[in-house]
Amino acid sequence: MAMLEIDNLHAKIEGDEGREILKGLTLQVNPGEVHAIMGPNGSGKSTLSYILAGKEDYEVTEGSVTLDGEDLLEMEIDERAAKGVFLAFQYPIEVPGVATMTFLRSALNAQRKKRGEEEVSTPDFLRLIRERAANLGISQDMLKRGVNVGFSGGEKKRMEILQMAVLEPKLCILDETDSGLDIDALKIVSEGVNALRSPDRGMIVITHYQRLLNHIVPDFVHVMNNGRIVRSGGKELALELEANGYAEYQQSAA
Amino acid sequence: MNAEIRPIRTPAEQALVAALETLPAGGDRLAELRRTAARSFTENGLPHRRVEEWKYTDLRTILREAVPLAGPAAVARAEAGLKLLGEARARRIVVANGAVVPELSDLADLEPGLSIVSLAGAIAQGDERLSRLGGLVPARYDAALALNTALAKDGVLIEVAPGATIERPVQVASVFVGEAPAASYARNLVIVGAGARFTYVESFEGPEGVAYQTNSATEFLVGDEAHFDVVRAQDESATAVHLSTLLFDVGREALLHAFGFATGASVARTSLYATLSGNDSKVAFNGAALLKGRQHGDSTLFVDHAVPGCESRELFKHVLDDSSRGVFQGKIVVRQAAQKTDGRMMSRALVLGDDAEMDNKPELEIFADDVQCGHGATCGAIDEELLFYLRARGIPLKEAQSLLVQAFVGEAIETVEHDGLRDALVARAEGWLKARA
Numbered sequence: 001m002a003m004l005e006i007d008n009l010h011a012k013i014e015g016d017e018g019r020e021i022l023k024g025l026t027l028q029v030n031p032g033e034v035h036a037i038m039g040p041n042g043s044g045k046s047t048l049s050y051i052l053a054g055k056e057d058y059e060v061t062e063g064s065v066t067l068d069g070e071d072l073l074e075m076e077i078d079e080r081a082a083k084g085v086f087l088a089f090q091y092p093i094e095v096p097g098v099a100t101m102t103f104l105r106s107a108l109n110a111q112r113k114k115r116g117e118e119e120v121s122t123p124d125f126l127r128l129i130r131e132r133a134a135n136l137g138i139s140q141d142m143l144k145r146g147v148n149v150g151f152s153g154g155e156k157k158r159m160e161i162l163q164m165a166v167l168e169p170k171l172c173i174l175d176e177t178d179s180g181l182d183i184d185a186l187k188i189v190s191e192g193v194n195a196l197r198s199p200d201r202g203m204i205v206i207t208h209y210q211r212l213l214n215h216i217v218p219d220f221v222h223v224m225n226n227g228r229i230v231r232s233g234g235k236e237l238a239l240e241l242e243a244n245g246y247a248e249y250q251q252s253a254a
Numbered sequence: 255m256n257a258e259i260r261p262i263r264t265p266a267e268q269a270l271v272a273a274l275e276t277l278p279a280g281g282d283r284l285a286e287l288r289r290t291a292a293r294s295f296t297e298n299g300l301p302h303r304r305v306e307e308w309k310y311t312d313l314r315t316i317l318r319e320a321v322p323l324a325g326p327a328a329v330a331r332a333e334a335g336l337k338l339l340g341e342a343r344a345r346r347i348v349v350a351n352g353a354v355v356p357e358l359s360d361l362a363d364l365e366p367g368l369s370i371v372s373l374a375g376a377i378a379q380g381d382e383r384l385s386r387l388g389g390l391v392p393a394r395y396d397a398a399l400a401l402n403t404a405l406a407k408d409g410v411l412i413e414v415a416p417g418a419t420i421e422r423p424v425q426v427a428s429v430f431v432g433e434a435p436a437a438s439y440a441r442n443l444v445i446v447g448a449g450a451r452f453t454y455v456e457s458f459e460g461p462e463g464v465a466y467q468t469n470s471a472t473e474f475l476v477g478d479e480a481h482f483d484v485v486r487a488q489d490e491s492a493t494a495v496h497l498s499t500l501l502f503d504v505g506r507e508a509l510l511h512a513f514g515f516a517t518g519a520s521v522a523r524t525s526l527y528a529t530l531s532g533n534d535s536k537v538a539f540n541g542a543a544l545l546k547g548r549q550h551g552d553s554t555l556f557v558d559h560a561v562p563g564c565e566s567r568e569l570f571k572h573v574l575d576d577s578s579r580g581v582f583q584g585k586i587v588v589r590q591a592a593q594k595t596d597g598r599m600m601s602r603a604l605v606l607g608d609d610a611e612m613d614n615k616p617e618l619e620i621f622a623d624d625v626q627c628g629h630g631a632t633c634g635a636i637d638e639e640l641l642f643y644l645r646a647r648g649i650p651l652k653e654a655q656s657l658l659v660q661a662f663v664g665e666a667i668e669t670v671e672h673d674g675l676r677d678a679l680v681a682r683a684e685g686w687l688k689a690r691a
Contacts, residue, residue, distance in 0.1 A: 053646050056638075081648035093643050097661025103644070106657060111648035146661070163647060 001069055002028035003202050004171055010062035011051055020061065021047045023227035029171065029202040036205045036213055036238060039224035040246040045206045046090060049175040053087040054080050067171065082114035084170025088160040088177055095147035103147045104129060104166055111167060132165040136192050154185035161192035172196065172203045178212035190215030210242035225249040267299050269320030274404050284377065287388045291403035298395050310581040310613045311523045311552040313397060316495060321467060324351035324438040327431035333358055335429040338457035338487050342674035344425035351431055352438035353408040367418025373441055374408040383411060387443050390473050390501035392527045392556070398497040402471040406441035412454065416447030416477065423453035423672060428470060430460030430494070437467040448477035448505065453672050455485045458518070462491045471499040478505035478532055485675045487682065490518035492547060498524045506532030513670050514541035515679050516551050517686050523552040530564040538567040542666040544686045545578035552581035559592040568599035571666040573659055575690060577609035584629065590621040603633040604662050656687040
């Protein structure tokens, strides 16, 4: 069994009688693999990432998701994080009044506690943050501020990657991490992500454009349309999409 | 409303009127002040919900039963009851059951320019500064203040000489001692000389389970160009009724910041009256209240811009758990002469409990034409998106809520300038949240 096993997942917005957003999505991710999910706007990419992270606005109507054989959908949001699920948000939110250091430390220690590990000591924590922040070009001043408060789009994305680097998740889900980044920021963020590639870690990279995949080279590319994966292939599939667009998939879905 | 026929007096009103009738005749100006206040109470009684200023805090119902005046407190028991803000290492003056306790009060080695005496002592010695007591009078009858004026026999008189800088804050620490319900009244007068720098602190506490009543009033005379901070921490027991009145007169080009932090009392009402009587002063009246159970906390402010060029700011934060109720009433008056006034008030409430309630009543009364004034009020639950973000990083629900509530009240507490006091209040907010989790 794969680390992450998504089987025939159907979902809709909670309380909405209307249409399903996911219509039978199936995907397996193993440790060490990087999967890119590409697709047009409205295909359900972000919904998938939110459902994996546990956002309560969605209702799964059919299918299952397991992480290491455990039912992910039954777990609380913070429990999923402690089990190693990490969602790098497309639009990281500002949390005024909660200092970044306090936030990082609370998150790290809460996860460790849940896993039955010891809390990290202050000097160790400071050392860890200093080292990981420096790699991502995050200044001490940024760390002193409220989480994401007053950060530019690029700074927010770098902060997401810093959190990922500190929390060391098992499954990273990057939701349109390239959106709003200029080429320099894209480089920094991609290097940060690449540094976290490891044989123990799986990644799902959600993106609209092929550009990001020049920097984070995936092992698999999936095309998502209308709530399911309609084609899977290797990294060359991304180039094909860049050349031809999503039109043929959208037509076939209609 | 004025023509209304007085209802039959409640037992509490009857007892208070009876107590007021025992005030001696004759005597000096203070005795006359007391009798005037007593007469106005006898005429007007306790306010009820049809009196606009007390609409949300019906004192007539709340103080239905009469309680006797509190007797003297044993020193050791008063000392044992003092827990608030000790870590800020202020110079502490202890007022137990409405009377200064010299044994517990740090009156030694006063800094040059600082004078502290008990009000009772000042009265006994005929201190001429008492001529300034009772000089600040609200435009409309205030029952809590009238009772305080008539019944308070002691309290603290503090004077800071012009130009003096007093680094160490002075804390008037009020504590109730006793097992039986009783009421205590204390009156303070704080005179801050021109150009002086001073931080004044008030704290209130008492034993759990006792239905005691605290009535405190403090008059502040803030001189020209003074830089003056007031910090208050009210953590009365959850069975107590707390009434306090703060009266400010602010001179020219002064800087004044008052901050109130409240977690206590079954019912608390703080009325703040400020008159800006000197040009170009900057004042801020901020506060934070954390309430739970069935607690009721009312902050009512009247800021009167009488002269041109002043700036006033109000920021109040309420955190309301369970079925608690917060009240914020803020009124800014800008007189015709008070051109170039800049007045803003904001009240924000975070509602945690399903049955909690917040009542906001901001009012602006503007007679000048060249002013900038504004007010706002918000009331809502914890932002679900913020909660999701924190939980998605592994922070459990209760802890995530605590972090966000702390951030919410933190914005107000951060306005306290004195490091030690600010830290002490942050710690109190954290303690409140821990007790909740």
